Amino acid sequence: MNNEKTKLSFDLKKIKENENIELKKADNNLPNSLWETYSAFCNTSGGIIILGIEEEKNGDNIIIGINDIDKMEKDIWNTANNLAKVSYNVIGNGDIYKVKIDDKNIMILDIKEAPHNKKPVYLNRKIENTYIRRGEADKKADNDEIGTLMAMATPKPLLLDNFSMKDLDSETVSKFRKIIEERYPEKNYKNLNDEDFLKEIGAIRLDRKNNIYKITDGCLLLLGKYISITDYFSKFHLDFFYRDKDNERWKDRVSSDLPNSYGEMNIFNFYNIVFEKIKIFLKEPFALNEEKVRVSNTSLLIEAIREALVNTLIHADYLQNFPKVKIEMFEGWINFENSGKMLITKDEYVQGGNSVIRNEILVQLVRLIGIAERQGFGGVKICKTSESLFKQQPEIITDLRETKLKLWTVDALHFREDLSVLDKKIYHIFLKNNQPLTRKEIISISENTEHFVKKSLINLLEKGLITTIGNGRSTKYEISFGTQGYLTKIQMKLQTLAKLNNLLSED
Numbered sequence: 001m002n003n004e005k006t007k008l009s010f011d012l013k014k015i016k017e018n019e020n021i022e023l024k025k026a027d028n029n030l031p032n033s034l035w036e037t038y039s040a041f042c043n044t045s046g047g048i049i050i051l052g053i054e055e056e057k058n059g060d061n062i063i064i065g066i067n068d069i070d071k072m073e074k075d076i077w078n079t080a081n082n083l084a085k086v087s088y089n090v091i092g093n094g095d096i097y098k099v100k101i102d103d104k105n106i107m108i109l110d111i112k113e114a115p116h117n118k119k120p121v122y123l124n125r126k127i128e129n130t131y132i133r134r135g136e137a138d139k140k141a142d143n144d145e146i147g148t149l150m151a152m153a154t155p156k157p158l159l160l161d162n163f164s165m166k167d168l169d170s171e172t173v174s175k176f177r178k179i180i181e182e183r184y185p186e187k188n189y190k191n192l193n194d195e196d197f198l199k200e201i202g203a204i205r206l207d208r209k210n211n212i213y214k215i216t217d218g219c220l221l222l223l224g225k226y227i228s229i230t231d232y233f234s235k236f237h238l239d240f241f242y243r244d245k246d247n248e249r250w251k252d253r254v255s256s257d258l259p260n261s262y263g264e265m266n267i268f269n270f271y272n273i274v275f276e277k278i279k280i281f282l283k284e285p286f287a288l289n290e291e292k293v294r295v296s297n298t299s300l301l302i303e304a305i306r307e308a309l310v311n312t313l314i315h316a317d318y319l320q321n322f323p324k325v326k327i328e329m330f331e332g333w334i335n336f337e338n339s340g341k342m343l344i345t346k347d348e349y350v351q352g353g354n355s356v357i358r359n360e361i362l363v364q365l366v367r368l369i370g371i372a373e374r375q376g377f378g379g380v381k382i383c384k385t386s387e388s389l390f391k392q393q394p395e396i397i398t399d400l401r402e403t404k405l406k407l408w409t410v411d412a413l414h415f416r417e418d419l420s421v422l423d424k425k426i427y428h429i430f431l432k433n434n435q436p437l438t439r440k441e442i443i444s445i446s447e448n449t450e451h452f453v454k455k456s457l458i459n460l461l462e463k464g465l466i467t468t469i470g471n472g473r474s475t476k477y478e479i480s481f482g483t484q485g486y487l488t489k490i491q492m493k494l495q496t497l498a499k500l501n502n503l504l505s506e507d
Contacts, residue, residue: 012053012101013060017136019399020047023055026107027064030075035086035123036131036138038111042090042121043141043149044133044399045345046113052106065104072107073098084125088118116343116356120149132400144321145400151319152343152358159207159214160232165195167220167228169264173198176223176268179369203365218361221318226256226265233318238265240274240327242281252277267313267362271371274327278305281329282409301409304385305334307378308394308407310371312336314362315343320401336405342398349379349396382407418463422448423456427465427479436469436476 017023022037034049041047051072054062066072073096080089090112097108114121120141123129130141130149141149173194180201181189189197198204203219206212220229221236229236242252254273256265262273279302309327316325317340328335342349343356357363366372386394386408395406416424429445430437437445443453457477460466469476 012050012106013063015050015061016057017055019133019135020045022047022049022136023053023061024049024051025054025064026051026066026072028067030072030079033138035079037133038080038086038109039121039123039129040131040133040138041111042088042114043119043130044113047111047133049109049111050106051109052104063102063104063106065101066107067105069098069105069107076109086121086123087125088114088121090114090121113345116152119152120146134399141400148317148320148340148400151317152341158217159205160217160220161214163215163220163228163232165215167215167225167231168194168198168223169225169266169269170194172223172264172266172268176369183368183370201365201368202361205361216361218359218363218365221359221362222267222365224264224266229266235321235324236318238267238270238313238325240270240277240329242277242329243331252281270325271309271313275306275309278302278309278329278334283331300385301389304382304407305409306371307381308334308336308405310366311378311382312338312405314366314372315358315403316340317358324402332410333406333408336407337402339402341400342396342403346396346398349383419459420456422446422452423459426453426456427460430466430477430479436478438474438476442477 015021015023020041022041024031024034024037026034030051034051037047037049041049052064052066054064056062076091076096079085080091091109095110095112097110099106099108120127120130123131127146128140130146131138132141132145133139177189177194177197181187187200189200192200195204198215198219199213202216203223204213204215207214217232220232226236236256238254238256240252240254241250243249244251254260254262254270254277256270263269282298282302282305312325312327316338320339324337324339326335326337328337340358343358363372372378382405383393389408394408395404397404419427426442426446429442433445439450439453439457442457443450446453457466461468461477464480466477467480469478
């Protein structure tokens with residue numbers, strides 16, 4: 001138990017506030033701002049609130065401690081379960097931790113993101129008291145953001161009034177149905193006209209309130225004329241950039257609102273145009289097999305890119321007041337950005353098996369032409385490919401307004417001219433072992449001398465690529481975690497602490 005406390009206290013003295021971590025002094029009473037942070041974490045992506053510690057930006061945090069920790073815990077439970085104060089409680093029995101640091105009481109609250117059907121989580125029975133997390137600050141949500149949270153709670157397909165077959169691009173429909181006819185010849189779709197074909201596959205549906213067939217929003221997005229799409233989705237915008245080697249000027253661009261020779265700029269055409277360009281511009285990725293022989297992995301990477309491109313297009317929130325889809329291809333990576341928060345957690349994205357869909361019709365139509373992975377496993381394919389080729393996961397950032405995914409197309413350290421060959425080798429040792437290592441272990445694995453390993457470790461520390469645990473002879477080194485990775489690390493330690501507490505209470 002003492003060892004666990006020592007490890008935990010080291011982290012808490014060094015930890016700094018960010019989008020998922022908040023420190024509060026709270027020596028005598030619960031600060032009112034606690035519940036603003038609670039609301040923000042519930043509405044964004046969860047986080048850790050640490051009570052009894054004052055942050056120091058340029059050094060170790062100050063351990064203030066809590067004078068009456070049992071009373072404070074009782075106050076938290078009472079308030080969290082009081083609908084007059086908080087609209088929804090996410091705190092469970094295993095989410096409050098009490099630890100001692102320097103003989104002072106510290107409390108840690110593990111605040112989970114609220115289910116989408118419970119958002120927004122607000123305070124004092126006033127929906128305008130809804131908060132979201134921006135960086136290390138809690139921000140009151142504006143009307144657009146509150147509306148977005150409410151829309152996330154009840155996603156449903158829309159049947160569009162005042163739209164007809166004239167709003168669909170006949171050339172796109174022809175290409176789309178040709179693919180489906182070839183995939184499902186037994187369905188005899190060739191015997192149907194375009195409108196009946198679209199009814200048959202669910203792109204046009206019966207409005208049972210008035211018995212009139214209507215185009216679905218997913219059908220319009222996928223197959224529509226650009227002007228017709230923007231009549232309903234007024235901020236609809238799709239962009240692709242291929243950047244030069246300096247990654248500043250673009251060499252090629254595909255944009256939905258610029259004159260082009262590609263035809264109507266709907267999701268179907270944008271996907272086909274951009275995917276072909278990416279395959280042309282892509283430098284051949286490679287890895288070394290067990291015999292250290294260079295092996296091409298172009299097909300693996302292309303499949304991951306295709307999945308990322310499709311996901312970006314079909315999971316965007318096109319009804320937001322700040323929508324966009326932007327794909328940027330750089331020399332070494334591709335950024336995929338779309339509007340709207342990812343509707344599953346990052347862990348669920350990486351592990352697979354769970355899928356929350358923003359536009360069911362759009363996803364169904366895309367699956368009919370075979371360009372989307374089975375439900376809930378697209379993220380797994382992307383992450384496994386990145387891990388196998390480049391020994392690291394893609395970078396994912398998501399908030400209420402947008403989601404960004406950075407997918408490497410070369411080794412992440414490929415362009416780091418400030419790192420030596422040994423620096424890169426040691427960094428990859430950390431990636432492969434996925435655990436803290438002592439200097440002695442690194443020397444053994446790298447088969448290098450203590451002098452050169454020490455020099456490389458210092459350089460990696462200065463560049464912020466690795467960090468230390470402990471001090472003196474017991475010092476270990478590990479990869480520097482991103483914000484979400486660090487949050488996961490803390491949560492794992494808290495779970496270990498809870499298990500130890502349970503074991504002690506049984507004795």
